[in-house]
Amino acid sequence: xxxxxxxxxxxxEVLLAVENVSLSxxxxxxxxxxxxxxxxxxxxAIIGPNGAGKTSMLNVINGFYTPQAGQITFKGQxxxxxxxxxxxxxxIARTFQNVALFRGMTALDNIMAGRTLRMHRGLFWQIFxxxxxxxEEVEHRLxxxxxxxxxxxxxxxxxxxxxxxxxxxxxxxLGRALAMEPDLLLLDEPMAGMxxxxxxxxSRFVLDVNQHFGTTIALIEHDMGVVMDLSDRxxxxxxxxxxxxxxxxxxxxxxxxxxxxxxxxx
Amino acid sequence: MFYREAGQFKTDYASDQAVFPILQDRIGxxxxxxxxxxxxxxxxxxxxxxxxxxxxxxxxxxxGLNLLTGYTGLLSLGTGAFMGVGAYSCYKLTTIxxxxxIIIWIIVSGFFAAFIGVIFGLPSLRIKGFYLAVATLAAxxxxxxxxxRIPWLYNYNVSAAIxxxxxxxxxxxxxxxxxxxxxRYLIVLTIVVVMTWMASNIVHGRIGRxxxxxxxxxxxxELMGIRLLPTKLLAFAVSSFYCGVAxxxxxxxxxxxxxxxxxxxNQSFFVLFMIIIGGLGSLLGSYLxxxxxxxxxxxxxxxxxxxxxxxxxxxxxxITFMTVGALIVFFLIVEPHGLARLxxxxxxxxxxxxxxx
Numbered sequence: 001x002x003x004x005x006x007x008x009x010x011x012x013e014v015l016l017a018v019e020n021v022s023l024s025x026x027x028x029x030x031x032x033x034x035x036x037x038x039x040x041x042x043x044x045a046i047i048g049p050n051g052a053g054k055t056s057m058l059n060v061i062n063g064f065y066t067p068q069a070g071q072i073t074f075k076g077q078x079x080x081x082x083x084x085x086x087x088x089x090x091x092i093a094r095t096f097q098n099v100a101l102f103r104g105m106t107a108l109d110n111i112m113a114g115r116t117l118r119m120h121r122g123l124f125w126q127i128f129x130x131x132x133x134x135x136e137e138v139e140h141r142l143x144x145x146x147x148x149x150x151x152x153x154x155x156x157x158x159x160x161x162x163x164x165x166x167x168x169x170x171x172x173x174l175g176r177a178l179a180m181e182p183d184l185l186l187l188d189e190p191m192a193g194m195x196x197x198x199x200x201x202x203s204r205f206v207l208d209v210n211q212h213f214g215t216t217i218a219l220i221e222h223d224m225g226v227v228m229d230l231s232d233r234x235x236x237x238x239x240x241x242x243x244x245x246x247x248x249x250x251x252x253x254x255x256x257x258x259x260x261x262x263x264x265x266x
Numbered sequence: 267m268f269y270r271e272a273g274q275f276k277t278d279y280a281s282d283q284a285v286f287p288i289l290q291d292r293i294g295x296x297x298x299x300x301x302x303x304x305x306x307x308x309x310x311x312x313x314x315x316x317x318x319x320x321x322x323x324x325x326x327x328x329x330g331l332n333l334l335t336g337y338t339g340l341l342s343l344g345t346g347a348f349m350g351v352g353a354y355s356c357y358k359l360t361t362i363x364x365x366x367x368i369i370i371w372i373i374v375s376g377f378f379a380a381f382i383g384v385i386f387g388l389p390s391l392r393i394k395g396f397y398l399a400v401a402t403l404a405a406x407x408x409x410x411x412x413x414x415r416i417p418w419l420y421n422y423n424v425s426a427a428i429x430x431x432x433x434x435x436x437x438x439x440x441x442x443x444x445x446x447x448x449x450r451y452l453i454v455l456t457i458v459v460v461m462t463w464m465a466s467n468i469v470h471g472r473i474g475r476x477x478x479x480x481x482x483x484x485x486x487x488e489l490m491g492i493r494l495l496p497t498k499l500l501a502f503a504v505s506s507f508y509c510g511v512a513x514x515x516x517x518x519x520x521x522x523x524x525x526x527x528x529x530x531x532n533q534s535f536f537v538l539f540m541i542i543i544g545g546l547g548s549l550l551g552s553y554l555x556x557x558x559x560x561x562x563x564x565x566x567x568x569x570x571x572x573x574x575x576x577x578x579x580x581x582x583x584x585i586t587f588m589t590v591g592a593l594i595v596f597f598l599i600v601e602p603h604g605l606a607r608l609x610x611x612x613x614x615x616x617x618x619x620x621x622x623x
Contacts, residue, residue, distance in 0.1 A: 088491030
């Protein structure tokens with residue numbers, strides 16, 4: 001698999017910066033004045049108790065929600081709102097907390113759908129299929145197969161994903177996101193509901209994606225062991241506010257974070 | 267056992283991406299197409315005129331609706347009207363330019379239907395499901411109204427109907443009352459076969475995956491960089507194109523003339539039932555659905571006389587209605603995903619026979 005291209009940002013520099021973003025739904029303030037950045041090549045964890053605004057943050061980053069205030073700088077381009085397809089075009093891929101696969105399609109087709117943006121033959125060629133459309137199809141099938149090999153899902157490629165067990169669905173979803181060859185990969189609880197072994201597998205995949213392909217990863221996860229082991233830096237949200245930001249060790253010993261998770265004695 | 271792919275090795279992805287990767291399927295398709303063409307030799311006007319021609323035309327309309335409803339997940343009740351657009355535009359085109367080959371006009375009228383389909387597909391970005399069905403209902407009523415109230419569309423005929431003029435193709439009469447059933451059948455069959463092949467190519471490629479992605483999870487599709495509105499409008503365009511061609515063929519190669527009532531809401535429901543019973547999101551389902559809904563009543567009508575049971579014609583009609591209704595309910599209970607799924611299950615059983623799994 002090719003390393004993601006199209007980015008002029010060197011490793012270690014800021015790939016995505018969120019500045020003073022606020023988001024509210026009516027009277028509910030999901031995110032209040034949060035700023036943080038994601039550097040190229042790192043694994044950035046976003047943690048926090050339930051309802052802290054983590055998923056909302058990801059939704060702001062890839063354009064599902066429009067924040068009321070603040071701006072997002074991605075690859076040097078600053079904007080107050082992203083549109084989902086613009087985010088995709090810019091190289092942001094994502095997986096969902098509750099698997100959002102195309103259930104009626106096979107695992108292979110799901111991964112191939114992830115390559116839609118990189119395929120260009122229009123209706124005219126698709127009508128004939130043989131010729132240029134087929135050449136393109138095969139070329140992208142090769143890429144899809146590389147991802148299938150990488151995730152060890154060869155045996156299920158022709159199975160409808162709706163019929164797959166949960167753990168494999170999560171893996172196919174990761175594959176679909178990888179098929180986009182993203183610069184930034186947003187993972188929303190990739191290990192939710194998994195047993196220890198599946199978590200270890202998934203952690204391995206996350207690390208491999210990061211190291212082999214150099215993909216920057218933003219990760220939401222509740223399993224603190226996983227978060228502390230995988231991530232380079234952690235940002236902690238609570239009630240929509242940022243309460244801590246730093247290396248896993250700094251965050252672990254942060255008083256506010258401990259209070260947020262364990263509660264404060266009154 | 268009879269249907270096993272054992273020994274058929276694929277050595278490149280092109281052959282694995284083929285529409286029919288299994289040899290038996292490919293042989294089967296060739297046999298079916300050849301058989302369909304050889305029906306001409308039967309010299310049976312009733313078989314061709316009353317059964318095969320309308321069956322194929324409705325199949326094409328069903329494929330059109332299936333591309334929209336089955337593959338893209340957009341419910342439409344405007345099929346009848348889009349067929350009407352095809353029929354009326356073909357009529358206008360051939361009366362304005364009588365010299366041009368009628369087959370070309372039948373195909374071109376599909377583009378008119380596609381254009382109208384795109385216009386009425388615009389609300390689909392905001393509304394889904396039943397609500398979209400109601401929006402397409404507006405198309406149905408508005409276009410039907412146009413077919414009645416705009417006399418220009420039927421060239422100010424006193425009867426308010428379109429009458430198919432006689433047209434020739436390489437010296438053979440193709441349309442009009444003097445065209446033979448064989449000629450019309452061959453043309454319908456060829457158009458339907460070619461357009462089915464094209465539909466199958468589209469749904470197996472990038473565009474088909476985009477449609478299905480929008481159907482299954484539009485939020486995730488958007489995240490893949492699929493823009494919802496162009497994708498949905500493309501589905502409306504292609505679907506209406508198919509319906510338009512089907513409508514033009516319905517009038518030019520089957521009825522020989524039609525008034526606006528032919529393209530009423532009943533026609534829309536008729537085609538919708540075909541794809542629901544045949545199988546949503548399956549081209550084969552379009553064929554099976556059209557066969558069940560259209561051909562079954564005709565076949566049933568001939569069962570009692572064959573056994574020498576003297577039944578009144580009206581009684582036969584009632585019995586047919588009841589039987590078809592019961593069969594539809596039966597099939598839906600046995601397999602809610604349509605006849606196409608039954609065929610898939612049967613295929614799987616054939617593969618592993620004589621073992622249970």
